[in-house]
Amino acid sequence: MLLNIVQILLDVASFIIIVQFILSLLISFNVVNTTNEVVRSLDRGLTVITEPVYRPIRRMLPATGAIDFAPLVVLILIRILDLAVLPWLYGLAVSAG
Template structure:
């Protein structure tokens, strides 16, 4: 069970890194730091948005509108760290 827990923990870490990259990349795009017409930039952004937008959109539907502030990535980080990981640890390791 320890191997399964470690694998799932690694997958959660990878998803959190992808989500962090998505957040940083969207800031860079919105402030005009990177050129969105570049095919490489567009490809990276499309990959990141395909990985993150389904989960973030479902959370955005549950949250009240805060104008231009999007706290859905923060909610995902908190849920992973304080809900999903403890549940996995309890279910797979027993503590």
């Protein structure tokens, strides 16, 4: 049960990161504008959610200029948790009874 909740949270986190990435591209290429209150609120909200996760990763990554690899690193870590750690934990839970 608890592992299913963790699985759902990982899926939601992945979705949020992908939406933020797409929104940042749309803002960068001026497809949508931050003068729009909805766009600005969505961007600000997604930043507030993701920044605490990105900050420690950005400190570990080398400076790459304008390209931010922190979202990619987080998505890779989520995928590793999803494909390797959670199945291992499921196995431990099943064998423990």
